[in-house]
Amino acid sequence: MRTKLVLLFFFAIIGLSNAQDAKEAREFFWGAKDEFKKANSIPDKWKNESAVIIHKREHYNYHKFGKSVTYISGIRKRIMLLDQAAVTEFSQFSYKNKFYTNRAYGGKKGTNYIGVKIIKPNGKEIEIDTEKEAKEVDGEKKLAIPNLEIGDIIDYYFYSVEPFKSVFDYTFEAVETPLGDVYPTMDLKITLDTENDFFINFNTYNDAPNLKEIPTKSSGERSYELTEKDIPKNEFPRWFYPLAEMPCYKFQVIFARSGKFEKLADGFLSEKERDIKKTVSKEDIFDYYNKKFVPFGDIDDIKDFLKGKTFASEDDKIREVYYFTRHQFYTRYIEAFVVNEAKMFYPFEYYGYDPIFFNTEVQFVNYFMQFLRKNDISYDVIVATPRYDGSIDDLLIQFNVKKLIRVNTKNPVYLEYFSPFSSADQFNYNIENSKAYVLEVSKGKRITDASTVQLPSSTYKENCVKTKTVMTLDDFTGFKVKKESSYLGHLKEGEQSDKLNFYDYVYEDYKKYGTKPLLDYVKNKKKNEQYTNEMNALINKMKDSQKEEFEKSLESELDFLVDDYTFKLNNTGRYGKKSAFEIEEDFAIKNNLIKKAGDKYLIELGKMLTSQIEIDQKEKDRKNNIYSIYPRSYENEIILNIPAGYSVSGLEKFNKKVENETGGFTSTAEVKGNQLIVKTYKHYKNYFEPNSNWNKMIDFLDAAYQFTQEKVLLKKN
Structure with a gap:
């Protein structure tokens, strides 16, 4: 009885507290002091x-x-x-x-x-x-x-x-x-x-x-x-960074x-709590990160990895160490997190006492500082802020800072904190082409000074996607389609994140580095069999869900329904900036893109380019400058297999060319043998365009959109 009374009293107190807060909220905004x-x-x-x-x-x-x-x-x-x-x-x-x-x-x-x-x-x-x-x-x-x-x-x-x-x-x-x-x-x-x-x-x-x-x-x-x-x-x-131009506040x-x-x-922090800190100086940067960044960590794992290996250059050695540590201290544990989340069993005990998992940028930076120091390799630490947040001269919030290691080899190698898909030589596109601070390191140990630097840019040729789409008529009511796609640069990162599940890359790393999958640590035969069955069931479920998601994503791109969808992964693209992420998709298009007109067929071939940006009148009257995520390009080849006894016409509308200093769109169409081959190339050249260049961008954006509206006529010879 006493317990019940205590609980009743406790909940009564909470109720009174909530009622008081509610009253205070109303009074604060709508009370006697409300001027409005x-x-x-x-x-x-x-x-x-x-x-x-x-x-x-x-x-x-x-x-x-x-x-x-x-x-x-x-x-x-x-x-x-x-x-x-x-x-x-x-x-x-x-x-x-x-x-x-x-x-x-x-x-x-x-x-x-x-x-x-x-x-x-x-x-x-x-x-x-x-x-x-x-x-x-x-x-x-x-x-x-x-x-x-x-x-x-x-x-x-x-x-x-x-x-x-x-x-x-x-x-x-x-x-x-x-x-x-x-x-x-x-x-x-x-x-x-x-x-x-x-x-x-x-x-x-x-x-x-x-x-x-x-x-x-x-x-x-x-x-x-x-x-x-x-x-x-x-x-x-679209393509605008409000904090870069609009009146704003940060705190x-x-x-x-x-x-x-x-x-x-x-x-x-300001020196005194009464003082509001409005700016962050070079000295503030130095003082803060000089305490945070210190060479630290046991690099015996790297020493074991490097035994007996030779490399064409110091640059290559750095890259291979980066990919190895990404696995050793990151992807190696992802399977365990999946198992734990699925509540199969508690997996972390199998990795021994106090396994090392990097989950912060600071851990990553300090460990690589240790490796580079021990190997007498010159390096700097770089801190930068995203372009969408304004210049680093206006830095105020430490959380906004991105950290990099710059290894000062003949061709500097930039390294950032791991993701399953991160690449050496490539870093967050939001800080590319921006002013940053270089924290200079003396004798590989301590940060001794801070200076400014302009970070490198990437090009539209480096950030590219190439697709090849082969279309075969299916009884003149639809098409069977095979689509091959290859992604590089920052366009690769997003696709890898969307399309790779843990089993696609974790098991790939196990094989590459000879490390043991989690279930190999389970020695009890009965438990191993049980967990293996549960893992296989989980992966099959994820694959079914993945297939459904990919099909919906493709339909969203094309803006019409597809059927009989299958997906194949050809290359994860995870071990180098120049290694492409490659996939194949097979699907059917039924009762779409083709209309019968007597003994002729009208084919909406332009729609296979996928949805393009349509600029309406409101957008054309733009007053803001243009902030692009990064330079990028899209190269497409669409091949239509022409049925025997038929020919195509209307190709002249598929030949377009608009190019200027902001980017461009070009397309060509020609018949070779029994195939209609249409090629397109669209690219954005820069990170930033002044508003005065907006009409030039509209020129090639409109050309790309108009391409999607074009059709070819298929007729009997």
């Missing part, structure tokens, strides 16, 4: 917009009490809806009411609170009872907003309370976002509250207003705000209870 409760009009200049944000408020609060830390975040928007698209967008909200926070070591249940009210044109307010009206669907709350109409104002907020325990240091997720929204904003306020032991990195960019400190009653508390009015709507077109809060934990903190 009567704001019901918008300027004439925005009356033709889909919607207008009358007021937007973002709030962040970081608070501690003893070992307990509470993170509160909230957003409120008061929006006038001016067309049906806006009404439809705000007619339903989806959110999670409760969530488990795993921050630090003492995560607790967090709670989200939502408030919604509608203000009709006559001024009548209708507040939604969100607790009563929200319905649970697939673990989420769904809240429908009834009777929403054009001309209404919707005023809503989300308020999240996330408690946890921490006695050490903790780095909160960074916030990096444009100032504007997809709708024009009349008034914006961002508020940030912290206290002692919380360090703030905060800055604004591209002409956004500065953050201002607001006086507080307590010396241990700090409050800041950023305000702006009359913000135009943001356009987010991160780091919690550290003492000087000891300040030194361990995962970020660039």
Whole structure:
């Protein structure tokens, strides 16, 4: 009985706490201090917009009490809806009411609170009872907003309370976002509250207003705000990096209870917690990574691997060591993670005491520093930030930094932290062609200085995909198709990730390096047989699922249904930048691409190029610059086997050529023997194009799209 009473008391306390938080959330946004409760009009200049944000408020609060830390975040928007698209967008909200926070070591249940009210044109307010009206669907709350109409104002907020325990240091997720929204904003306020032991990195960019400190009653508390009015709507077109050009802000809060934990903190801290850190200097970079990057690790495994081996060059030796360590400290354990996730058995005990698995960039860098130092090979450590995040001159958030090893051989070899598909000489395309810091290493041991460097670029010829598609008519109602594809460069990485399962590359590595599969460690015959059967069943299930996924992916590319799909892997392309990822796909196209016209057949051959970008009028009026992921090219060969007794016409429309400094599209068509051979080549030359070059890009993009609309006529001789 006593236990029951204690539990009842406990849940009553939680209920009171939640009710208090809900009340505080409502009061915070809609209470007596709400300056916008009567704001019901918008300027004439925005009356033709889909919607207008009358007021937007973002709030962040970081608070501690003893070992307990509470993170509160909230957003409120008061929006006038001016067309049906806006009404439809705000007619339903989806959110999670409760969530488990795993921050630090003492995560607790967090709670989200939502408030919604509608203000009709006559001024009548209708507040939604969100607790009563929200319905649970697939673990989420769904809240429908009834009777929403054009001309209404919707005023809503989300308020999240996330408690946890921490006695050490903790780095909160960074916030990096444009100032504007997809709708024009009349008034914006961002508020940030912290206290002692919380360090703030905060800055604004591209002409956004500065953050201002607001006086507080307590010396241990700090409050800041950023305000702006009359913000135009943001356009987010394809191939655009908003943070590189738009007014924006970035910030991160780091919690550290003492000087000891300040030194361990995962970020660039100001000297004093009261000071906001706005910039990161070369000296900051040096100081932070000089502590992080130290040669470390037992390289006996590499020594064993290198015994008796000779290499054509030092470069080749470095590459082979990279691929070996990728297996030894990464892919060798992937099978175990799969087994553990499938709950077959606990696999990690079979690898001996304290197996080494690299799961951070720092582990990787330190280990390779050790190998290179022990072998008297010159190297540097490079830190860079993605191009989509702006220049490294504006670096603020440590999490954004990517780390590389540059081995200073005759032809420098760049190495980055492993993925199952990573290649020596190739690194994250987001930091290619960007300014970076070089952390110079003295005598292979310590970082002694930091300087800047422009990282290498890749070319559209290196990042390429080549396809060969052979089509054979099937009773004049469809086609049997064989498609061979070969991928290189960054186009290879994405396809490998999408199309390779663990058994495709883990077992390949076992064979290459002579290491034992996990099940070979299981000596008990009965258990081995059981686990083998379970593993085979799992792999067969994954293959069936994979086939279904690939078929759907192909249909999405072609924009029509396919049938009788089969897939074959010819080369994983995992052991070198110049080794292609190669696959074959066989499938049938039924009742598509072919139309009978008397004794003739019209074939929509252009659609076999797969979907191309169609630039509509809205996109043609682009105002932003163009940021491409990387230079790239697509080479296609489409072969149509012409049935005996037939010939083709209409080839002139398949001969196109548009080329300029931004890229190009060319296509040719000719008949050789009993085959129609169509070749296309499309390429993007650069990482960046000024807006003034947009029309030049449209020229070849339109040519490629028009190709997909072309047809050939098949007729009897």
